[in-house]
Structures are given as C-alpha cells and as structure tokens.
Amino acid sequence: MRDTLKTKTPHRSGTVPSLSVLPNHPSLIWLTGALAFMEGSPFEWTRQDLVDWFTEYLVSPGLMPRPPIAREPDATSVSLDPRADCGGNVAELLTRSRRRVIAALRGIIAPIVDDRFLNAALYSSRVQRAEMNGRPVWMPSPRETNCLSDIVLSLFAANILMDREYFQAHLCICKTCERIFFRQSRDREDTCDEHTPLQGTDGATSELRLTANTRR
Numbered sequence: 001m002r003d004t005l006k007t008k009t010p011h012r013s014g015t016v017p018s019l020s021v022l023p024n025h026p027s028l029i030w031l032t033g034a035l036a037f038m039e040g041s042p043f044e045w046t047r048q049d050l051v052d053w054f055t056e057y058l059v060s061p062g063l064m065p066r067p068p069i070a071r072e073p074d075a076t077s078v079s080l081d082p083r084a085d086c087g088g089n090v091a092e093l094l095t096r097s098r099r100r101v102i103a104a105l106r107g108i109i110a111p112i113v114d115d116r117f118l119n120a121a122l123y124s125s126r127v128q129r130a131e132m133n134g135r136p137v138w139m140p141s142p143r144e145t146n147c148l149s150d151i152v153l154s155l156f157a158a159n160i161l162m163d164r165e166y167f168q169a170h171l172c173i174c175k176t177c178e179r180i181f182f183r184q185s186r187d188r189e190d191t192c193d194e195h196t197p198l199q200g201t202d203g204a205t206s207e208l209r210l211t212a213n214t215r216r
C-alpha cells in the first residue's frame with residue numbers, strides 16, 4: 001500500500017514535532033496518521049485512499065477494526081466495503097470531518113484554551129491509559145461507531161495528552177489554508193510557508209520533516 005501511496009504526487013509533506021521532544025516514541029505513528037488524514041485536497045482522496053488510511057494507521061497498529069462505513073454529522077456516510085456502493089461523497093465527508101478537527105485543534109492553541117474535545121475523548125474512552133515499552137502512554141481507542149472526526153481526534157488527543165505543553169507552544173494552523181504544522185515559536189501570525197511572504201528563513205525550516213507523511 002505504501003508503494004501505491006508513494007506513486008502519487010505528495011500534495012505537501014507534514015511537519016511533526018521535533019523528535020527530541022518525542023524521542024523515537026512508538027506513539028508518533030498516531031500523530032503521523034492524524035496528520036496524514038489532514039493532508040491533500042479532499043477532492044483528491046478516493047474511497048480507496050480512505051480505506052488505505054484506516055488500514056495503515058488504525059487497523060494495522062491494532063487500534064480498531066476497519067468500520068464498515070465512515071460517517072460524519074451532516075454528511076452522507078461512505079461505505080468502506082470495496083464491494084459495496086460508495087454511498088456518499090468522499091470529498092464532502094472529508095471536508096466536514098477536517099473542519100471539525102481543525103475547530104477542535106484551534107481550541108488548544110487559542111488565547112482562552114478550549115480543550116473540550118480532549119475531555120470528550122477521555123469521557124467516551126476514545127483515549128485510554130496504557131503502557132508501551134514500559135512507559136505510560138495515552139492510547140487512542142476509537143470505535144467503529146465513532147464518526148470520522150472523532151476517530152482522527154482520538155489520534156491527536158493521545159499525543160496531546162502526553163505532551164500538551166508542546167502542542168500549545170508549537171502547533172500552528174495556517175489561517176489561509178488550514179494546514180497543520182509545527183514551528184519553534186508561535187510569536188507571529190500562523191501562516192504556513194506557502195502563505196508567508198518570503199523573508200529569509202524561519203523556525204519551520206529548522207524542524208524535522210517526516211517524509212513518511214507524504215500522502216498527497
């Protein structure tokens with residue numbers, strides 16, 4: 001599947017927190033999966049891309065079985081069974097789902113923090129305490145009945161619960177294109193490289209780019 005993904009032109013590569021913050025932590029795949037979901041134009045995603053995303057970041061790591069359908073409030077559900085009719089519109093589903101994810105993440109970095117999505121994930125057990133290689137971690141535990149945005153948010157939530165300060169200090173969301181990225185400092189307006197006038201180098205250039213996260 002990875003080979004299939006690599007044949008596609010990456011829309012952009014995501015940036016992830018410095019590995020010095022999360023040193024070789026196995027949970028980094030959760031963040032990678034969450035960022036991969038937010039990558040590329042939703043109009044470029046096919047149902048198979050969505051199935052592949054579930055397989056790679058949720059099913060293979062053992063977080064959840066693949067749900068029969070992907071659902072989101074106010075969007076027609078999309079069947080994830082290749083033998084069945086798609087049902088809904090993948091682009092519409094992804095657009096609504098991402099919109100909800102972005103709104104939740106903005107709350108984390110807002111001047112007046114709104115972290116209700118973390119509490120919702122905790123109370124509904126979409127994240128749970130676990131131990132990984134002898135270390136306490138928060139583990140995403142989404143269920144097949146969860147809507148797509150809640151599944152994605154469970155991946156973000158597990159990482160944010162383990163290092164909330166890092167996310168609040170470095171997480172950026174481009175105000176123009178809503179791209180998610182990480183900067184050394186957030187002392188200026190949040191615009192990604194593409195939407196920032198060229199003025200030499202900035203903090204983003206010194207950060208690690210995860211080449212695996214090149215899902216269009």
Ligand SMILES: [Zn+2]
Pocket residue numbers: 174175176177178179191192193194195
């Ligand atoms: Zn942008």
